[in-house]
Amino acid sequence: MLTRKQHELLLFIHQHLQKNGVSPSFDEMKEALALKSKSGIHRLITGLEERGFIRRLPHRARAVEVMRLPNDIEAANQSHEEAPAPAVPRTGFAPKVIRGGFSSSIPGAQAGGDSEALQLPLYGRIAAGTPIEALRDYSNYVDVPAALMGTGEHYALEVDGDSMIDAGILDGDTVVIERCETAENGAIVVALIDNEEATLKRLRRKGGAVALEPANKAYETRIFPPERVTIQGRLVGLLRRY
Numbered sequence: 681m682l683t684r685k686q687h688e689l690l691l692f693i694h695q696h697l698q699k700n701g702v703s704p705s706f707d708e709m710k711e712a713l714a715l716k717s718k719s720g721i722h723r724l725i726t727g728l729e730e731r732g733f734i735r736r737l738p739h740r741a742r743a744v745e746v747m748r749l750p751n752d753i754e755a756a757n758q759s760h761e762e763a764p765a766p767a768v769p770r771t772g773f774a775p776k777v778i779r780g781g782f783s784s785s786i787p788g789a790q791a792g793g794d795s796e797a798l799q800l801p802l803y804g805r806i807a808a809g810t811p812i813e814a815l816r817d818y819s820n821y822v823d824v825p826a827a828l829m830g831t832g833e834h835y836a837l838e839v840d841g842d843s844m845i846d847a848g849i850l851d852g853d854t855v856v857i858e859r860c861e862t863a864e865n866g867a868i869v870v871a872l873i874d875n876e877e878a879t880l881k882r883l884r885r886k887g888g889a890v891a892l893e894p895a896n897k898a899y900e901t902r903i904f905p906p907e908r909v910t911i912q913g914r915l916v917g918l919l920r921r922y
Contacts, residue, residue, distance in 0.1 A: 682750060683733070687799045688713055689724045690733055694746050703744045708781075730841055730899070800856065805840040806870065806880050824856055828917035833859040835913070837870070837880070844868070844880060847895035849918060855880065856917035861910075868915040874908050880915070 681689065692712045696704040704712070709721045724743065728734045733750075737743040802820040822836045839853045847868060849855065863869045869883045871892055881892035884901070890909045893901045 681909055682733070683724075683727070685713060685715075686724050686733075687750065688725050689721070690728055690746070690749070693734065693744060694749060694776075697746060733840075798826050798829065800824050800834050800836045802836045802838070802854070805838040806878055822854055822919070823918065824919065828856050830858065830916070834916070835859065835898065836919075837882065843894035843896045843899040845896050847882070849880070849895070849915075850920070852920075854919040856919070857913035858916045859913045861912075863911050863914045870912040870914075872910040872912050873904065875910070878912065882913070 689709060689712075692709065693703055696702075696708070703800050706718045706721050709724075710716075710718055713724075715721060715722070721841070725734070725736075729736060729744075732743045733748055734746055737745055799821040802822045824836065835857055836854050837857060839849055839855055840850060842851050849868075859872055863883050865883065867883050868880065870878055870880055871883065871890075872878050873892075879892060881894060881902075883894050884891035886903070888906065889903050890906050891901050891903045892909070
């Protein structure tokens with residue numbers, strides 16, 4: 681799953697490579713996506729790399745290679761090979777972003793069919809790598825053993841990415857989150873960055889700053905001033921299918 685901007689950037693890189701044979705510069709990417717700074721492009725590139733859509737070529741500044749494409753772009757490419765077609769439209773991807781804290785209108789846990797389990801609302805996929813929008817889906821629930829939860833409000837999220845693997849959290853896992861606005865130092869939390877992007881990371885407070893720490897040496901810790909980070913919950917359990 682890609683964010684809208686990641687999808688747009690991947691499409692732009694792919695089309696630029698097909699047309700020119702070289703990847704676009706950061707300035708060209710920034711202009712194409714109407715972003716104000718190159719730091720936003722760096723963040724999107726990192727997210728695409730973590731998800732296996734692109735890879736950066738060693739010893740070549742800013743050079744990237746497209747490794748795979750989302751299904752909609754692949755389908756458009758196949759159609760293009762069969763008959764000429766217009767450029768691929770940027771449609772069909774409209775993520776809903778969790779903005780701010782969870783309101784009382786969000787459904788909480790309800791009794792499941794098993795008296796020893798509860799049904800928690802499943803709010804889509806959250807990145808365990810670069811932040812991704814946490815999607816609400818009011819139609820999906822997941823059965824969770826009651827023993828995993830306390831008395832507070834809980835919800836579940838699917839994990840997307842591998843930056844928490846050293847904490848035993850794998851791509852595709854379902855994590856159980858207790859809603860809270862504060863968490864102890866070292867807790868694994870759902871953090872909302874700049875009221876737009878949610879991520880699952882270990883919380884570290886360093887002086888007057890907040891560090892969101894991955895559990896994978898391949899990824900770097902990101903540090904923010906406290907006003908840019910809102911805690912939306914802390915990890916209390918994990919479910920995995922084999």
